[in-house]
């Protein structure tokens with residue numbers, strides 16, 4: 001069964017903790033000081049006017065000040081002002097009673113300590129000043145009187161009320177410290193969780209970036225990545241007066257492979273060729289799946305002759321290898337067109353078109369061949 005909080009306790013919890021703590025301190029320890037004053041009043045035979053003032057100060061005032069602070073727009077500021085007023089009233093009472101030793105000590109200590117706790121040394125000076133002002137007003141109103149003697153019962157009760165007030169204060173500070181520590185640990189835990197999530201997000205982002213540039217079937221770069229890098233690589237080779245070769249590869253009669261062995265077997269052929277093309281690639285080479293059964297290698301700083309030799313190596317390796325896919329032996333061949341900057345064009349589209357027409361020629365002239373692009377006579381600045 002869930003524990004129900006009493007409405008009075010729940011509404012008290014909504015009050016600012018400074019107001020709540022001082023209310024408790026005032027109600028309990030001021031109640032005890034009230035009892036001390038009653039003893040003292042009996043010892044000193046006070047008039048009824050003094051008894052009324054006593055009830056107003058130590059019974060009514062704590063309740064009124066609590067209501068005032070609680071309903072104020074700025075409860076803490078209002079509470080601190082009330083604390084200053086407390087000290088002033090203590091000064092008045094001390095002056096009027098002739099500063100009975102233990103009672104005066106208890107009042108001064110409580111007033112000064114509370115303000116110092118919230119405002120530091122400034123609060124201490126403020127409390128002392130308020131108490132001195134109260135005492136001075138008392139002297140001006142009723143004249144100077146000094147009667148430090150107190151009976152044993154009122155002395156003991158003064159000590160008890162001071163001790164009780166200190167205990168209430170210490171308890172509130174302790175509860176506060178525990179709560180703050182708990183919040184600090186919760187914040188640390190949240191921060192750790194947040195850091196972890198940020199790490200996961202950045203890992204996911206880089207994974208997404210990588211996936212966006214990769215072909216899902218073969219793991220090679222995709223056309224999107226090639227388009228994004230070709231301009232940059234060509235510009236670099238232009239600056240360095242270096243060649244850049246393109247090898248456009250197409251598997252021969254791939255449709256037959258699909259039709260004979262099935263689409264899954266066709267996929268496996270694409271994966272194996274992708275593996276073959278990337279095994280001896282340099283770090284600067286971009287090996288990509290250009291679409292369907294077409295692959296493109298962009299080879300910066302590679303002259304045409306070397307690119308031709310490399311394409312020929314791939315062709316002969318594929319021709320001579322027998323693939324065992326799903327228990328079936330399979331052979332296939334490739335055709336390729338090779339173009340090179342600057343011999344066959346200056347821009348990406350010219351080079352691509354040159355490689356494509358070379359590939360077309362290789363297909364047309366029997367397949368399982370490597371063809372170099374037709375030379376572009378307008379571009380003859382860097383020898384390939």
Ligand SMILES: Nc1nc2c(ncn2[C@@H]2O[C@H](COP(=O)(O)OP(=O)(O)OP(=O)(O)O)[C@@H](O)[C@H]2O)c(=O)[nH]1
Pocket residue numbers: 217250251252253254255256258262263264265266267270291292293363367
């Ligand atoms: N298994 C598989 N097949 C694909 C994929 N992408 C394209 N294809 C197939 O590749 C075949 C390409 O056929 P074509 O363009 O006629 O060319 P080809 O049969 O290789 O003939 P040539 O290129 O003229 O030698 C088509 O049947 C497509 O369905 C793929 O990701 N996986």
